[in-house]
Amino acid sequence: MVVEIIMTAVILVSSCSIGFFFAQGISRRRKELEQFTHGFSLLETEMFFANHNLPDAFGIVAEKLSSNVAAVFKDCSVELANNSDIGFAEIFKDVINTHKPHLSLLTEDIEVLLRLGQSFGVSDIEDQKQKLAVFFKEINYITEEALLQEQKWGKICRGGGLMGGILLVLLVV
Amino acid sequence: MNENTNNTQASIGCKGIMAYLPSNVRKGILAMPDAYVNHIEEIRLRVNSPVTVKIKGKMFETEIFCTKDDIDAAVRLITSNSFYALENCIKQGFITLPGGHRVGFVGRAVAENGSIKGQRDIGFLNYRVARITNSCNEKILHYLFNNGTFLNTLIFSPPGGGKTSLLRSLAVMLSDGTSAFSAHNVFVVDERSEMAGFSRGEPLFYVGKHTDILDNAPKAEGIMLGIRSMAPDIIITDEIGKNEDGTAICEAINCGIGVLASAHGGSFAELQQRSALKNLIGNNSFQRFIALGDRYAPGVIKGVYNSKGELLTYGS
Numbered sequence: 001m002v003v004e005i006i007m008t009a010v011i012l013v014s015s016c017s018i019g020f021f022f023a024q025g026i027s028r029r030r031k032e033l034e035q036f037t038h039g040f041s042l043l044e045t046e047m048f049f050a051n052h053n054l055p056d057a058f059g060i061v062a063e064k065l066s067s068n069v070a071a072v073f074k075d076c077s078v079e080l081a082n083n084s085d086i087g088f089a090e091i092f093k094d095v096i097n098t099h100k101p102h103l104s105l106l107t108e109d110i111e112v113l114l115r116l117g118q119s120f121g122v123s124d125i126e127d128q129k130q131k132l133a134v135f136f137k138e139i140n141y142i143t144e145e146a147l148l149q150e151q152k153w154g155k156i157c158r159g160g161g162l163m164g165g166i167l168l169v170l171l172v173v
Numbered sequence: 174m175n176e177n178t179n180n181t182q183a184s185i186g187c188k189g190i191m192a193y194l195p196s197n198v199r200k201g202i203l204a205m206p207d208a209y210v211n212h213i214e215e216i217r218l219r220v221n222s223p224v225t226v227k228i229k230g231k232m233f234e235t236e237i238f239c240t241k242d243d244i245d246a247a248v249r250l251i252t253s254n255s256f257y258a259l260e261n262c263i264k265q266g267f268i269t270l271p272g273g274h275r276v277g278f279v280g281r282a283v284a285e286n287g288s289i290k291g292q293r294d295i296g297f298l299n300y301r302v303a304r305i306t307n308s309c310n311e312k313i314l315h316y317l318f319n320n321g322t323f324l325n326t327l328i329f330s331p332p333g334g335g336k337t338s339l340l341r342s343l344a345v346m347l348s349d350g351t352s353a354f355s356a357h358n359v360f361v362v363d364e365r366s367e368m369a370g371f372s373r374g375e376p377l378f379y380v381g382k383h384t385d386i387l388d389n390a391p392k393a394e395g396i397m398l399g400i401r402s403m404a405p406d407i408i409i410t411d412e413i414g415k416n417e418d419g420t421a422i423c424e425a426i427n428c429g430i431g432v433l434a435s436a437h438g439g440s441f442a443e444l445q446q447r448s449a450l451k452n453l454i455g456n457n458s459f460q461r462f463i464a465l466g467d468r469y470a471p472g473v474i475k476g477v478y479n480s481k482g483e484l485l486t487y488g489s
Binding site for chain 1: 196249250252254255256257258263390
């Protein structure tokens with residue numbers, strides 16, 4: 001009897017954890033997109049109001065962000081300072097590719113980021129503001145989509161984990 | 174001189190601008206004998222053309238070929254990948270690098286209402302190497318003071334004559350004082366970051382221990398700001414040329430502040446033709462004029478003149 005209770009508890013805890021793990025993965029994507037939005041908003045201020053160059057601006061913003069997104073900004077700052085004869089697009093692509101395994105972003109999210117990188121820093125303020133405005137529209141759109149996905153699939157994952165656990169308990173125990 | 178000056182030496186001379194040259198050009202220049210590299214005054218990059226260098230006033234064509242990619246890399250290097258942050262410089266056609274080196278550039282002008290709003294597709298760059306010319310010794314100060322009062326002075330020469338270097342040397346002597354002259358509070362309005370080579374909040378060139386520096390400010394506004402806020406004894410500024418510069422200088426002089434400035438001009442007569450300087454010279458705002466040599470004899474003082482243009486002494 002004691003063994004059965006312990007097994008039931010282990011199965012339920014494990015299945016619920018798996019459900020929560022998947023739900024968190026979905027939620028992490030939305031959070032990272034929000035962090036990127038926040039980061040580029042701060043970057044916009046550093047670029048156009050504080051008039052910092054890109055390496056400095058990325059460095060300052062990196063300190064105000066958290067987690068993996070901060071690491072992306074930090075690496076951009078370092079790489080730009082060390083390799084300023086290479087274009088930002090190339091540097092940004094390399095940094096994103098390096099951090100991709102640690103991010104929960106989808107291919108379409110990465111594409112939006114890389115599209116911004118292609119034209120970043122290389123034109124005048126007016127043009128840069130326009131490019132950022134387009135980027136913010138795109139990233140807001142995918143963030144809303146990520147939120148819907150989170151609400152839908154997050155519940156399914158968490159509920160599915162619990163239900164799966166119960167089913168397994170009934171079958172096994 | 175102090176520690177500051179020593180730190181500066183590393184960035185003076187051609188080696189100070191190497192980090193801002195595209196790798197292809199940098200390698201080519203560094204492959205040249207040190208005897209040439211150390212005397213380079215200018216490096217010109219033109220799209221799809223060989224790189225040319227100026228050594229001791231003479232142009233030499235190198236074997237380094239400059240492509241569009243090299244030009245793009247050069248622009249990225251001098252702007253730190255941040256074209257947007259230097260709009261004013263882009264419009265004016267030059268950027269001052271750390272260490273006071275200046276890079277002039279032109280490409281396709283973006284014009285609006287008949288004036289240049291900016292530039293795109295940069296294709297031609299001219300790296301001008303900053304140098305410290307020790308052309309100035311204490312003797313010259315005897316011509317710039319009368320009973321301990323500084324006489325407002327204008328230094329003039331054609332471009333490349335060593336005006337900025339002389340201003341810097343004088344700034345140090347006026348600020349630190351010498352055996353014969355006491356120290357002064359000096360205020361430098363360094364619109365183009367050339368005199369002090371201001372970079373990340375610190376001057377790369379030593380301009381005196383009693384010197385305050387206003388970097389990157391339009392001269393006229395900078396002079397007025399200095400009068401209001403720093404109570405200087407002497408204001409120093411480089412390359413005056415606009416009418417508002419003249420007005421601000423008059424204001425400073427009327428406030429009892431000494432002014433040391435520089436301007437482009439081949440001769441005293443040429444200076445009088447310039448609209449911004451005509452009034453200043455006409456109303457005897459400047460009591461001393463120092464004429465420097467041209468780009469083939471940079472830093473050589475040709476003569477010191479009084480307010481009437483009469484030669485007081487031959488130069489160095």
